[in-house]
Amino acid sequence: MTELPNPYLPEPATIIEVLDETPNIKTFRVVLDDEQKMRDFSFDPGQVGQMTAYGAGEATFVINSPSTRMDYLQFSVMRTGEVTEALHGLRAGDKVGLRAPLGNSFPLAALKGKDVVIVGGGIGMAPLRTLLLTMLDNRADYGSITVLYGARSPEDLSYRYEFDEWTGGGADLTLTVDAEASGWEHRVGLIPHVLKDLAPSASNAVAVTCGPPIMIKFTVQALEELGFTDEAIITTLERRMKCGVGLCGRCNIGPKYVCVDGPVFTWAELKELPAEL
Ligand SMILES: Cc1cc2nc3c(=O)[nH]c(=O)nc-3n(C[C@H](O)[C@H](O)[C@H](O)COP(=O)(O)OP(=O)(O)OC[C@H]3O[C@@H](n4cnc5c(N)ncnc54)[C@H](O)[C@@H]3O)c2cc1C
Ligand code: FES
The missing domain is CATH 3.40.50.80 (Nucleotide-binding domain of ferredoxin-NADP reductase (FNR) module)
Incomplete structure (x- = not known):
């Protein structure tokens, strides 16, 4: 029997640069440790990743570098809780995990x-x-x-x-x-x-x-x-996500799963959904 890839398994990655943006936002430039996977990596603007701060957990961040510039993947992280606090303590050379790309993209x-x-x-x-x-x-x-x-x-x-x-x-x-x-x-x-x-x-x-x-x-x-x-x-939308792949039911609004149907929606689509936002 062929084994399916584990959707929860993060890809090891290394932070190559950290930029201080604001008093509570840092930007992380990250490359996948597997050079071939980094070369093959592609995504569409608006897609997100789940980043793991080892020992603290994982959280969702949009890939905010453009898909036209693939030297690294960039994530900006606002400090709000445990995972983002742990990420803010990391520096160039430190390891993170990455599950990406996830979700839909801008049209x-x-x-x-x-x-x-x-x-x-x-x-x-x-x-x-x-x-x-x-x-x-x-x-x-x-x-x-x-x-x-x-x-x-x-x-x-x-x-x-x-x-x-x-x-x-x-x-x-x-x-x-x-x-x-x-x-x-x-x-x-x-x-x-x-x-x-x-x-x-x-x-x-x-x-x-x-x-x-x-x-x-x-x-x-x-x-x-x-x-x-x-x-x-x-x-x-930045509704909280967990699995990121439509399996856990953490992120749904009515019939839509923000992690797979979103995070990008038109206002017309959102108006069709229960008013939970
Ligand atoms: C699709 C998507 C894209 C995102 N992109 C980014 C990004 O690019 N940069 C960034 O900094 N953050 C982004 N976020 C939000 C980020 O994922 C959360 O801030 C993160 O989960 C916080 O993790 P934590 O463990 O540090 O805080 P937690 O301990 O999980 O939370 C700390 C506090 O913040 C509140 N909180 C956390 N997440 C959310 C949320 N999504 N909505 C409302 N309240 C929340 C909690 O209720 C709690 O009070 C995105 C979220 C989603 C779903
Ligand atoms: S985050 Fe698990 S179903 Fe969307």
Whole structure:
């Protein structure tokens, strides 16, 4: 009898670089220890991985490097509990486990030829970074790319070191923080308010948003006011997962399993589900 691969078995991997993003977010650049598996590894933007901090457990993080750049896989981790605390204690050279790629991805083919509006809040910018860099690496395939990225304070914005790359690559970037801060020269105000003020056109456009649930709720309201239909609003959920492969029943919302049917959904799809979000 042929033995099926164990879906719970993590692949050994090594951290090659750790970046301090914010007071509670670190970015980990990771390579699989098996060189052939690293060379063969492929994923689509929006897919996630289960990362093991040995001795602490595993948790879900989006692969936030683009699939167009495969020197390493990048994960940004916000410290919230046991696993993320353990990961924050790791350095370059330390080992982690990885089960990836898991879940579905952003509908890149459907975005081609469209204007794309990206709205990210806090750690919610991580999956959107993957999408953004993938689109910038294929810039001619898309119309305008508008990015609105907000956080509580300037120190809470991740990826500050590459904002110039985003704008130089052809994205129109607006940054906002919740309250005035010394030296801050960008917008001040909550993301949905700034979005309404920017008023991107909904004509031939798709909006992709990720952030805390309350931000998503009011961002979607703002997008609807701007004329975006439920089919033209895409989000990616961070509902807690365990197995990541549709076996444990930990992540379902009604009939949908976030780990295999998601984490990426249109707002139209989410409206069909029980209101548990
Ligand atoms: C599809 C998906 C993608 C994700 N991508 C990222 C990412 O790129 N970066 C990142 O930092 N995090 C991401 N997360 C969230 C991350 O998986 C959790 O924060 C992680 O499980 C925390 O593990 P922990 O053991 O450190 O904390 P735990 O001990 O599990 O939790 C600590 C506290 O946070 C709460 N909590 C933990 N996870 C969640 C959650 N998903 N929703 C609401 N409350 C929660 C718990 O209730 C508890 O109060 C993602 C989650 C999913 C499902
Ligand atoms: S996490 Fe186990 S079924 Fe989705």
